[in-house]
Amino acid sequence: MALVSTESQGPKPDVVFQQLRFTKWVGVGGSIIIALAGVMFLWAGTTISPGWPWYAFGILAIAFGMVAAIRTPRARVTLSNDHMTVYGQFWSRTVPRRAITSITPWPFVKWTDSRGRKHSTPVTVLNARGALPQFAQHALEGRRTLHKWAGVGGDYLDDAR
Numbered sequence: 818m819a820l821v822s823t824e825s826q827g828p829k830p831d832v833v834f835q836q837l838r839f840t841k842w843v844g845v846g847g848s849i850i851i852a853l854a855g856v857m858f859l860w861a862g863t864t865i866s867p868g869w870p871w872y873a874f875g876i877l878a879i880a881f882g883m884v885a886a887i888r889t890p891r892a893r894v895t896l897s898n899d900h901m902t903v904y905g906q907f908w909s910r911t912v913p914r915r916a917i918t919s920i921t922p923w924p925f926v927k928w929t930d931s932r933g934r935k936h937s938t939p940v941t942v943l944n945a946r947g948a949l950p951q952f953a954q955h956a957l958e959g960r961r962t963l964h965k966w967a968g969v970g971g972d973y974l975d976d977a978r
Contacts (some may be wrong), residue, residue: 832895856879859872888905892942
């Protein structure tokens with residue numbers, strides 16, 4: 818009698834790291850406050866002290882706040898078999914797994930592209946500097962998994978950051 822494996826031999830499913838729900842909505846709230854500050858700049862430019870700098874600051878703050886409010890809940894890291902995709906607050910980047918050279922404690926993923934240029938990609942969803950223990954633990958687990966997936970070292974993982 819032959820043993821037959823019932824496990825799929827296909828590719829592994831993607832691993833996704835996201836912010837905790839509370840931190841997502843704190844980020845959205847902060848983004849909305851920035852956009853509201855932009856509205857106040859526009860108001861100040863029409864009533865208190867008319868002038869173009871108020872309008873410029875207002876429009877920039879509104880645009881920045883709206884983009885951040887939309888992108889912040891979508892920030893995540895997806896680890897596939899051969900690449901990672903970092904969806905940040907303002908941009909996204911795909912990094913080939915074999916190109917990763919190191920991961921810093923902040924955390925930044927250091928990698929080299931096919932032309933030999935060095936890059937550094939921030940992974941903000943795994944940053945928990947100065948955070949409450951629940952948030953720091955979530956980020957630490959994500960960084961440990963990222964290190965294992967990438968196959969690069971990181972002795973800082975044992976400290977209390």
